[in-house]
Amino acid sequence: MRQGAVSAAPGTRARTLADLDQAAIDLLPVGVSVCAADGAPIRWNRAAERLWGRAPRRNEEAERFGGAWRMYGVDGARLAAERTPIFEVLAAGGRCSAELLVERPDGERKAVALTAEALLDEVGRAVGAVVCFQELAERTAPTPSAAERRARDLLEALPAAVYTTDADGRITFYNAAAAELLGGAPDLDETRWCGAWKLFTPDGAPLAVEDCAMAVTLRENRPVRGAEVLAERPDGSRRPILPYPTPLRDRRGRLVGAVNMLVDVSEQKEAEARQRLLVDELNHRVKNTLATVQSLAFQTLRHTASPEAFRESFENRLVALARAHDLLTRRCWQGADVRDIVSRELDPWTDGLTERTRVEGPSVELTPRQAVALALVVHELTTNAVKHGALGAPDGAVSVTWRREAEDDDARVYMSWAERGGPAVRPPERGGFGSTLIRRSVAGDLGGKAELNWAPGGLACTLEFPLRG
Template identity: 55%
Template sequence: MSSVEEFPVAARRLSEYDALVAAAPSALDAIPGAVYLCDHEGWLVRYNREAADRWRRAPSLGKERVRFCGSHRLFLPDGTPLAHEDCPMATAVLTGAPTRNGEIVMERPDGSRFVALVNIRALRDHQGKIQGAINCFQDISAHKAMEKEIRRKSADLEDFFENSAIGLHIVDGDGMIQRANKAELSLLGYTAEEYVGRHIGEFHADVPVISDILRKLSCGEKLHRYPARLRARDGSIKHVLITSNSRFEDGRFVNTRCFTTDVTDLYEAESARRESEDRLAATYEAATIGIAEADADGRLLRVNDAICKMLGRSREELLTVTFFDYTLEDDREDDRALYARQIRGELDSYALRKRAVRPDGTMVYLDIHSSSVRDASGVFLYGVRVIQDVTAAKLMEDRIRENQQHMRDLLEALPAAVYTTDAEGHITFYNKAAAEMSGRTPQVGDLWCVTWRLYNPDGTPLPHNECPMAVALRENRAVRGVEAIAERPDGRRIPFIPYPTPLHDAEGNLVGAINMLIDITERKQAESRQRTLIDELNHRVKNTLATVQSLVGQTARHAESLEDFSQRFEARLLALSRAHDLLTKRHWDDAPLDLLAREVLTPLAGEAAERIAIDGPSVHLNPRAALSFTMALNELATNAVKYGALLSECGTLSVAWRLEARSDQTMLNLEWREQGGPPVKPPMRRGVGSRLMERCIERDLGGQFDLVFEPTGVCCRISIPVGPSALAGSAPMGPARA
């Protein structure tokens, strides 16, 4: 389309740009073609209805204006993306350079594209300053497609001419050779320079024959397999059959198109007496596939060398059997039934694949193409069987099927959910893990995903057509680094990581995609447990520091010297450390009371540990109760080693506990009793150890602490409340954690 003509002189009071901007919308709509107008900065200011139709969008002319073009995207004719600021309209606006009949590809918002023929001209004011530019464009996609088809057909025609299996040449009205294809030149042994441009009569061995041929063709007669002899470059004579017709324009003979079929071999093989027999024998023996003739009973009448080689049998042996005899028994009935129908005339021909057995026991696969030869009245004379050995192809097919099955088995064996789709997103395969993960049996043909429902990690619904697999197919790219949540029909939700990957054929075309869904439920649970453990650790560290601070303060207030403080504080700190070690080994889970007592008492008692009796039902203390009990037991044990029963070689220590069920709660009652040690006298003042134990039991655990200095040995009774179901081995003991 040519550029827009200037407006008449009478309208020049306004510049072309101003006149177009001021024109009514119907004025641009009246232009037979898509038109749009940009200002001197390239902003879209006007466009007609046809432009909007071509773009399939109506760009805003207000605040959300677009620059240089209203199309969604632009591309060069070769498919290279073209930024709007680099398009011809931008060039016209910025430099004033026009575009005449340029081609550009415009893409619509829906992804469809069309080829546009654009004509762009800058619009200037009366002083020559660029005010904007106008673009008139047409959709020439159909023309481009037609051009492509014409080029393809021309190429096909040229290929047909040049690479035809038989000779082809064109001769003008004067008998001069204009063109000749490869087969023609190869037939006669000439180069194109030696053959083209010379008179056709120079190559014919018989002048009367070529004269008759040219006469017939000049009169418009058609030649069909006209016999002739041509002289080859090496002096040999080629027997050919010429099929030709003439081309006329306005009644004038222009040229002929001649097909030259080389029949030299057939001609030389012919003989008056055995013409048919010799020609057929040559065909039989020259063939690389098996050819056989059989009577109505299947007995072989004639075989060629190829079939003898295929079956590993001599010609003489084959001519004494039927083709059923060498067929594998399981395949005989199919061949027999089809052959019988062919003899009766129910089938003109048939094809089947069957197995045959060689004398050495090996098996071959044969593709059979059977046809009939009948007399003029339709009576069956014999069957012609063309046989091809497809053993290698069959083995290859089997290997391909095995590989495919192996791949399916591998996918089935994967612990992760795997499924595939075609290019449109329809599911073509899924493994057992995919069905188990989704909690349903997906149907082949379902779209996008095997799951029932999908959600984003924040819990918002995720439509299937926006899931990672749909994105991978739509954008033809692998999607990584995203998470989603699958909901099963039973309501259970499973967090997972998808790995959708497009699949392409050998030419790079998208043919489908494969997706692997990794269940990350355990990882999410581990992350939650880790957060909980970190919170718990922070809490424990704070409590431990507070305990250590209290130990420092109380030990310092009652220490007689720095050395006494160091010894007492170190002993108590080691007790706290042992409790922490025990809880750390159990990952700060509940600790058995009997194990806790042994962990505290055995290191302090040393050799006297064999005189310690520990007895009581299985009770588990939570970490808080375990720490408090550890501190109390450490104080009692330290006193027993220094001053009490464990100081004497005859002293004994008993630590026993029991559970007492009350109406509102269950109590753990523990008794510490020393015997056989030095005589015991009540202390003159209450020591820091007593205060520490009392604080651990009464204030920290809400229990009761009673320490009695009997003459026969120290006796300490501890009672703390525990949960109502904290019986032997059934649940943790001790107050609820802080």
């Protein structure tokens, strides 16, 4: 494109853009358009419409700095908005002349001489611009074939980022998806190899643009695959990208350029990170579960007198552990509420009869580790109540209450288990595994303490432990 520099001469002063009369500009034989300070077209004449083959939409973002369907340099390179003469005039406040190609919606291209001049207010600020288009009838503009237009329109419509270069690596085309991915529009025929602001290897080391995949493709005349990079955008954000540069050759097989498709793999990377986290978490949970099962098996075996008694006690404890895991699974292992934990252990033995159980307390969310520990503790208390306590008697009942208290930003849970209406209770002659498990679980997994009181009216147990986030 032959384009002169913006003239330092002041632009035309106009009090308002309305000073330009529509009827007057419609009489002019050349195309004339008027745009606002942001480049949006607000007025144009019939000659401009005939030249453009269309009427632009007023005050539309996509119509800024033009009016034509598309504009190209005389070399056929498409002009980005910030490289148009209108943009330069509005930025500098002067005058500019250039020759370029205007493409109509039907694909026909016309060579035009364009002159743009800024409209200035009283203090010399650009409030808009007047643009004149004069068709260069003696010059035949290279009009792409129908196949070329379809190919270009297809690339424009693709959601994937695509751009092309010539044999020297200068970018000759890019679509909207490429501009969005890279965070800006590259300068056609100036930017080489890649439109990214900066490039880095996957481990964060700087990568020279002349060593990028597109540069290798053009230098070695071969496609490049699997060369992942981090592309830094002008705002500082980085995107992991997989480029797919492929050479373009003419009919004789000579290299004339390359096409590159950029695939943003950000979502894939995030999914892989989540998967690694889930696998690590799963391994951790499996190890903890196996350790718990091993401990339950060993301690149950030590405190039972026969294989039958071992099987019954061990199976019941595994069922309690499974119920706790099922509850956590329903919540995606984010935690569990105290009420759900207690109810799941008591309901199978009371058939949900509220006169035999009282479960009362606020909503308190426990971590997965706390939830499993509390489930095993409540299971031991429930099993003891069924075999030796209130739940084994027709009129027996159990009350389970809890409260949450905060002390200097350290929230703690206080829980009480109280039985009544059962047989007379006396302390055991020697501690069994159930009471040992309760104390160890509360101390080790909950970080608190447990007290068991074998009162004549029924077993009472109090738990106290910190509420961890």
